Amino acid sequence: MTVLGRRQGMVVFAVLAFAYFLSTLIRAITATISPALSVEFGLNARDLGLLGGGYFLGFAITQLPLGHWLDRFGPRTVEVAFLAIAVAGCIGFAQASSFSGLLTARILCGIGVSACLMAPLTGYRRWLEPVYQLRSGSWMLMVGSLGMVASTLPVQWLLPQVGWRPIFSGLALAVVLSIVAIAWLLPSWEGSRAPQTRPAPAAARGAYAQVWQNPYFQKLVPVGFFGYGGMLAIQTLWAGPWMTRVAGHTPAEAATGLFWINVCMLLTYWLWGWANPWLARKGYATDRQIAVGMPISMALLAILIIAGSQASTWAAVILVLYCVCSTTLTQALTGMGLAFQPELAGRALTAFNLVVFCGVFSVQWGLGLAIDGLRAWGWPEVQAYQGAMGLYALCCLGAYGYFWLRGGTKHLAPRQ
DSSP states (O other): OOOOOHHHHHHHHHHHHHHHHHHHHHHHHHHHHHHHHHHHHTOOHHHHHHHHHHHHHHHHHTHHHHHHHHHHHOHHHHHHHHHHHHHHHHHHHHHOOSHHHHHHHHHHHHHHTTTTTHHHHHHHHHHSOHHHHHHHHHHHHHHHHHHHHHTTHHHHHHHHHHOHHHHHHHHHHHHHHHHHHHHHHSOOSGGGSOGGGSOOHHHHHHHHHHHHTOHHHHHHHHIIIIIIHHHHHIIIIIHHHIIIIISOOOHHHHHHHHHHHHHHHHHHHHHHHHHHHHHHHTTOOHHHHHHHHHHHHHHHHHHHHHHGGGGTTTHHHHHHHHHHHHHHHHHHHHHHHHTSOGGGHHHHHHHHHHHHHHHHHHHHHHHHHHHHHHHHTTOOHHHHHHHHHHHHHHHHHHHHHHHHHTTTTSSOOOOO
């Protein structure tokens, strides 16, 4: 395999990071524009949850074939092809005239950007030294948080000026520019891998079996589904409605809260990028980070739920702390790539990403279903939100218990 020089590595990182920035902006924008969509299309909580989850559904259904295609054809070819679908999704969303049109376009957007993190991480597994893989993985997530920052106050400021439809048309144009940059500047995949690393057809068919049966992978499945996936579901959708419906904030105040959530996430991922090589040398690998961080995030979630509308002033602060502490779970992605040999890295990463984004879809839609269901049983709106979020918290507690039953921090440290 070919390790890139410093300058070329920086160019490759910048090009791939721009695409990932756009993908997370597209992912999180529904939290900011949800009040406008709810008014224009008459959406209830169930519809809003399904619309937000549609992106993650599209994202999830591509992950298994995506891993095989990444290992075989490489990041440049695969990401260019997928981003073309994202262009169609953004244009479709901008022109949608019904809820079904919005949902179809969101699914296309999810499919189209589904390679924007997996392609870089697969490439970094061959293009960068292990210590820089840890740093680049965290900094990709930092850039993703920058995209989520851009989806908050900047979008909120643009909405009265241009409306949400032209915003999506502009996103389509930006994705086209990203396609051009990737096609032009990313290195050839054939030149970055040794001939013997190409899997034989039988090995390719059995590769996912090796991933799913791996004890390290199995241990992290529930925390990836509920912990990591649920945090993304809250960050990209339900944090906004919680602040407006439970904490009593205006849409502008909620957008400000989302802005600070994502700014703090950005800074956290930046710090992870600097700290991870040092933590790895000290023995604080992925498992130990999860073991410490997840209980803190669950405690903060419990405080948010119990306080409800009584914590209106502090709701955004608690949500910030919850999301920041949950970033320990995101380190599992880089750790998963290092836990497998380079020729399996794409499939290992996309298999775990499938778990995460199935979790995002399930939690986003599940919370909406639970809120509407509890309200149908006569619960007031605030209590319905608290009850739905409480059910989610119990799922996180069960996932953490399974993590410890499967060995906690005791076995299968990732390979370097």
